Amino acid sequence: MSTEHQQYSTENQADAIRRYAEARGIEIVRTYTDHGKSGVTIHGRDGLQALLQDVESGQADFNTILVYDVSRWGRFQDPDEAGYYEHICKKASITIQYCAEQFENDGSPIANIVKDVKRMMAGEYSRELSVKVFAGQCRLIERGCRQGGAAGFGLRRQLIDIGGNPKNLLQRGQQKSIQTDRVILVPGPEEEVGIVRWIYGAFVEGGRTEREIAAELNANGIWTDLGRAWTRGTVHQVLINPKYAGDNVWNRTSSKITEKPHRNRPEFWVRADDAFEAVVDRALFNAAQAIVQDRSQRLSNDEMLAALSSLLKARGQLSGLIIDEAEGLPSSSAYQYRFGSLLRAYELVGFTPDRDYGYVETNRALRRMYPDIVASVIAGIEAGGGSVVQDPETDLLKVNSELLLSIIIGRRTETAAGSARWHLRLDAGLVPDLTVAVRMAEGNLVPLDYYILPGIDMAEPRIRFEQHNEGGLDAYRFDDLGALYDLTGRVPLKEVA
Known part of the structure; x- marks a missing residue:
């Protein structure tokens, strides 16, 4: 299912396919569905994968496959990929019929030409949509709108309407619920703003190091925006982030269709200077950047590695935290x-971690994804007539003033034999009534499916999921969250009557 057009809802597709089958005397014996999945890759499309597996294994109890149209088979960026999957079916003597197309998929030259053109158009649509979305995000950045992420110490997220009029401040964990609303950054409480200015002054004019600044902040009982003690790394992040000078910067990392996320060079960043009200003076911010850059640019690659090697010998191991807390060493982000x-x-x-730490980058990406998933759940509940309040401390959702809902994300891993596993830790200490466990698909870029777990049935704080689980657990599995939205929906009494 693609979500950009109502015509592509799974229900409407099923109706159209059913009418097509009835008109031709075809009996529908099995349905494969990929609800809400991207069609640009086969990864995450369990329905299509299951269909092809049944076909190749000889277990298929059908002799034709009905597909709504060519784009539902896939928007693959290489049109030959769609042809390859169709060829697998033909080899098994199973035909494919496209119900909403104006041509018969009979293998004739005309049908093949039209089909190839449709495949290329389907892939091109996704590329064009990606370009349009990117251009739209760039325009929002240039207008000073924030594209996700926490505000940071000394700043707050201000919600504004379509006309630019301020509404309310968003608390940590809260998301906008009206599509036309936007978010900008504004200075936070005067006390926090003063502390940020003091940090810059102590670094630039006082010649103090990040570690010394962190030590004084902690000694005075001043905590970060997360309620934690300051470290060299957290002070460093305040000193290098352009949002404190009022600049809106985006696209430091990106991922194009079917590509893995990667860091972009500064010339590819999208920025709008003076987009927000500055917390620190521009000259003071630039002076801080000059100090930081001079400190790192004077080191060649060999010198940076020599310093890292010395740190390894002194500490016996390495991590991002160890690097950030080391005095006189470039930050972990500089090494990255x-x-x-x-x-x-x-x-x-020559340092090999005791275990594969590639999961760290994945976890960071999942943390960035978490607010979007929560916002999507909130929007789905509210669209069904329910009400939601998010606790900024615990991120629990209170639904309809009666139901506590927790949302957790399960990172996909693989065993040595290649079997998929998901290890999830429940928020047992928070005692939610329901937990929505989101299992990520291969690559950990998009959700695979959802488990709606009642707290009363979850005795253990940790759950290990396999690809297919025993019936007691898979009874809570859903391809989408429609069941949750139905459960939490509210209907006026008059309508019920």
Whole structure:
């Protein structure tokens, strides 16, 4: 299912296919559905994968496959991929019929030409949509709108309407619920703003290091926006983030269709200077950047690696936290930018972690994804007439003033034999009534499916999921969250009557 057009809802597709089958005397014996999945890749499309597996294994109890139209078979960026999957079916003597197309898929030259053109158009649609979405996000950045992420210490997220009029401040974890609303950054409480200015002054004019600044903040009982103690790394992030000078910067990392996320060079960043009200003076911010850049630019690649090697000898191991807390060493982000990743830098100095730390980058991406998933759940509940209040401390959702809902994301891993596994830790201490467990698909870029777990039935704080689980657990599995939205929906009494 694609979500951009109502005609592509699974219900409407099923109706059209049913009418097509009835008109031709075809009996429908089995249905394969990929609800809400992207068609640009076969990964995450369990329905299509199951269909092809049944066909190749000889277990298929059908001799034709009915598809709504060519784009529902897939919007693959390589049209030959769609042809390959169709060829698998033909080899098994199973035909494919496209119900909403104006041609018969009979293998004739005309049908093949039209089908190839349709396949290319389907892939091109996704590319064009990606370009349009990127252009729209760029325009919003240039207008000073925030594209996700926490505000940070000394700043707050301000909700504005379509006319630019301020509404309310968003608390941590809250998301906008009206599509036309936008979010900008504004200075936070005067006390926090003063602390940010003091940090810059102590660094630039006082010549103090990040570690010294962090120590004084902690000694005075001043905590970060997350309620934690300051470290060299957290002070460093305040000093280098352009949002404190009022600049809106985006696209530092990106991923195109079917590509993995990667870091972009500064010339590809999208930025709008003076988009927000500045917390620190521009000259003071630029002076801080000059100090930081001079400190790192004077080191060559060999010198950076030599410093990292010395740190490894002194500490016996390496991590991003160890690097960020080391005095006189470039930050972990500097190593990531210079060498592509921390793991690559580790490799160059001969350090092999005790375990595969590639999961760290995945976890970071999932943390960035979490607010969007929560916002989607909130929007789905509200669209059904329910009400939602999010606790900024715990992220629990209170639905209809009666139901506590927790949302957790399960990272997909693989065993040595290649079997998929998901290990999830429930928010047992928060005692939610329901937990929505989101299992990520291969690559951990999009959700695979959802488990709606009642707290009363979850005795263990941790659950290990396999691809297919025993009936007691898979009874809570859903392809989408429609069941949750139906459960939490509210209907006026008059309508019920």
